[in-house]
Amino acid sequence: QQQVKQSPQSLIVQKGGISIINCAYENTAFDYFPWYQQFPGKGPALLIAIRPDVSEKKEGRFTISFNKSAKQFSLHIMDSQPGDSATYFCAASEPPNSGGSNYKLTFGKGTLLTVNP
């Protein structure tokens, strides 16, 4: 059972455009939703994260939108640049008081983003 579903699998965007990656989850106990960026041959690196008490979080060109009732969250990359070309993973975690932990993440399958110059 896939707990975090990510789409699309791949995405091609022109330089300057908006990249949008979506994730949906089933487990309503999830309370932490990070996004990771992974360049080829490298490990994932934390990009931005959100908790369900806010609907949006913005850091520079990167924005997370969170819809608790729909159990969905998305990453928006504004003014996409060729240097943003990478694989993006959404993830989620369940708190310790509902059977989870503060150290274990459940990842989506990833989205390969290509930004053309």
Place this chain on the structure above:
Amino acid sequence: NAGVMQNPRHLVRRRGQEARLRCSPMKGHSHVYWYRQLPEEGLKFMVYLQKENIIDESGMPKERFSAEFPKEGPSILRIQQVVRGDSAAYFCASSPQQGYYGYTFGSGTRLTVV
């Protein structure tokens, strides 16, 4: 300040051989986590270790897989009698305290079983 160091970067093993993957955490980090990334899949948690202790191995396959983090030296993920299905990227992360907030991932070891 070096990041999380994993070696080897690439490892090829024949079916039935043993694979040893090493992870040296960042300086000052005493918590280590291993994740596995199968082809076209997301990362999946395998095990969480502190020095000389396995804290949570709920994601480890029941057979052939083991992990350790000795008092001195790197953390080791050992896979005995490898099979083709073990082919994957294995990532290690470390943190200064328990928790993913401080996660720093290494570049991974790509294991290929032929």
